[in-house]
Amino acid sequence: MPQASTAKASKAPQRRAKGSSDQPPSAAAFPDGLADIQKGMASIFADLADLLGNPSSLGSIYGLLFASPEPLSMDEIVDRLDISTGTASQGLRRLVELDAVVPSKADGERVTRYSAKLELRPFISMFLDQQLMPRLGNSRERLAGLENGLAGLDPSVIQTLQARIERAAKWHRRAMTFLPIIRRFLG
Amino acid sequence: MPQASTAKASKAPQRRAKGSSDQPPSAAAFPDGLADIQKGMASIFADLADLLGNPSSLGSIYGLLFASPEPLSMDEIVDRLDISTGTASQGLRRLVELDAVVPSKADGERVTRYSAKLELRPFISMFLDQQLMPRLGNSRERLAGLENGLAGLDPSVIQTLQARIERAAKWHRRAMTFLPIIRRFLG
DNA sequence: ACCTCACTTCATTTTGAATTGAAGAATTGC
DNA sequence: GCAATTCTTCAATTCAAAATGAAGTGAGGT
Numbered sequence: 001m002p003q004a005s006t007a008k009a010s011k012a013p014q015r016r017a018k019g020s021s022d023q024p025p026s027a028a029a030f031p032d033g034l035a036d037i038q039k040g041m042a043s044i045f046a047d048l049a050d051l052l053g054n055p056s057s058l059g060s061i062y063g064l065l066f067a068s069p070e071p072l073s074m075d076e077i078v079d080r081l082d083i084s085t086g087t088a089s090q091g092l093r094r095l096v097e098l099d100a101v102v103p104s105k106a107d108g109e110r111v112t113r114y115s116a117k118l119e120l121r122p123f124i125s126m127f128l129d130q131q132l133m134p135r136l137g138n139s140r141e142r143l144a145g146l147e148n149g150l151a152g153l154d155p156s157v158i159q160t161l162q163a164r165i166e167r168a169a170k171w172h173r174r175a176m177t178f179l180p181i182i183r184r185f186l187g
Numbered sequence: 188m189p190q191a192s193t194a195k196a197s198k199a200p201q202r203r204a205k206g207s208s209d210q211p212p213s214a215a216a217f218p219d220g221l222a223d224i225q226k227g228m229a230s231i232f233a234d235l236a237d238l239l240g241n242p243s244s245l246g247s248i249y250g251l252l253f254a255s256p257e258p259l260s261m262d263e264i265v266d267r268l269d270i271s272t273g274t275a276s277q278g279l280r281r282l283v284e285l286d287a288v289v290p291s292k293a294d295g296e297r298v299t300r301y302s303a304k305l306e307l308r309p310f311i312s313m314f315l316d317q318q319l320m321p322r323l324g325n326s327r328e329r330l331a332g333l334e335n336g337l338a339g340l341d342p343s344v345i346q347t348l349q350a351r352i353e354r355a356a357k358w359h360r361r362a363m364t365f366l367p368i369i370r371r372f373l374g
Numbered sequence: 375a376c377c378t379c380a381c382t383t384c385a386t387t388t389t390g391a392a393t394t395g396a397a398g399a400a401t402t403g404c
Numbered sequence: 405g406c407a408a409t410t411c412t413t414c415a416a417t418t419c420a421a422a423a424t425g426a427a428g429t430g431a432g433g434t
Contacts, residue, residue: 034340037348040333044326044355051322053240055422066355069347074381084424089382110380110432118351120358135238139231146227153220160256161224164305168231168253171307171373178372185365186358242392261411271394276412297402297409378433387424394417401410 034067035080041067042081045123052127057083061091062100062116062123071104071113098122124186128179136179140172221254222267228254229268232310239314244270248278249287249303249310258291258300285313311373315366323366327359 042063049059060081065072072080078088092114095101100122103112146165150158229250236246247268252259259267265275279301282288287309290299333352337345 033336034344034348037333037336040329040336041355044329047322047326051240051318053238057423066351067348069344085381086383086425087423090423093382110378112380118354120355131238135234139234142227142231146224149220149224149227151220157221157256161221161254164253167305168228168307174373178369182365182369186361244392272411273395273413274393277393280412299410376434378431380429380431382429383427384425385427387422389420389422391420392418395414397413397415399410399412402408404405404407 038064038067038080048123052123053131054126055091057081057087057091058094061088062095065101065114065116066118068115071115073111073113075111077114098126100126121183121186124183128183132179133176136172136176140169140176143169143172225251225254225267235310239310240318241313242278244268244274244278245281248275249282252288252301252303253305255302258302260298260300262298264301285309287313308370308373311370315370319366320363323359323363327356327363330356330359 042060045059045063045066046056047059049062050056060083061077064077064081074085074088074092077083077092078085081088083091092101092103096103096114099117101114101116103114105112143165147162150161153161229247232246232250232253233243234246236249237243247270248264251264251268261272261275261279264270264279265272268275270278279288279290283290283301286304288301288303290301292299330352334349337348340348
């Protein structure tokens with residue numbers, strides 16, 4: 001439809017005539033056409049993913065799909081984002097696992113097409129459940145373990161350190177308590 | 188498996204039987220127990236820093252100071268954490284800027300010694316203010332800019348995309364609203 | 375069965391942030 | 405002033421995570 005000049009039809013090694021596609025980030029504040037909006041979304045979500053400690057390709061893919069009225073095949077994703085098939089394959093798998101993206105095989109088609117789930121919750125949960133929660137839990141255990149090492153130290157040192165360890169532990173507890181609430185709210 | 192381990196695995200075998208060489212001159216040579224606890228804290232906070240998108244050295248330094256009854260000089264920090272002077276210097280500067288660590292020059296001493304502020308808030312603010320907030324704000328602007336590119340597209344596409352952009356924008360607004368609340372709670 | 379096309383896997387390469395370390399600047403004491 | 409000591413800076417290095425891409429797998433169609 002719109003000026004998508006990238007005629008696929010074959011996976012020949014693309015050379016990507018870049019004359020037109022990479023605009024300077026500063027200027028060109030007004031995107032033009034579907035492809036540009038999709039690129040913009042991809043970029044925004046890439047940053048978000050990166051912010052949350054995920055590979056930015058995950059975000060790019062999600063963003064592209066989020067800005068796609070129609071589901072896209074892996075090939076189209078690879079083409080539009082200019083990423084490798086490997087990255088696309090793994091990214092899509094992860095996104096499907098996270099329930100952020102839905103695969104569908106249309107009647108008689110061989111290709112699987114993907115569309116974004118529009119709820120943003122998966123994106124947040126991805127972070128909370130897979131990054132924050134486990135790591136905080138781990139830290140909490142290690143913190144508790146530290147108290148065992150106190151025995152045998154100078155009494156005044158013991159007291160100081162015990163108080164500090166307890167302080168850190170208290171903070172951990174708070175964080176673990178509130179994460180579910182945060183998620184609930186953002187979901 | 189949630190990768191993202193960034194274990195950092197301090198591999199320096201650290202001469203265990205330290206013999207006699209370097210000990211803090213101030214308090215009469217704490218037994219080894221203290222050093223281990225300090226290492227543990229450093230490691231825990233290193234993970235935390237990493238989780239929040241900061242160099243883990245920042246966390247190590249803070250953790251060491253957090254577990255130090257007495258303020259430490261940069262030299263002692265370098266020695267205990269086995270990091271370079273460059274890393275220590277920059278890390279300390281950052282931590283002081285963030286108000287997570289306090290420098291003090293004791294009477295007649297040439298060295299500056301550092302101690303951790305015990306409130307954990309700076310550590311959280313470091314993340315919220317310096318990572319999340321600016322980036323979310325930036326994304327929000329870019330999102331808004333995307334709507335300008337809609338003109339000229341197929342009407343049904345416009346409608347779909349506008350709804351989706353609005354959805355993302357709404358989410359952004361929510362996040363920006365709640366961050367201060369989160370901070371308030373964790374501080 | 376055989377061929378094709380769609381996708382996955384994974385050893386290698388790339389990338390970029392963190393770290394190093396030595397040269398230079400700043401501060402203090404003489 | 406000079407010397408000694410503490411600290412900063414930054415070009416070069418390191419290293420792990422991410423991306424690549426070609427070989428491998430397997431499902432469909434004929």
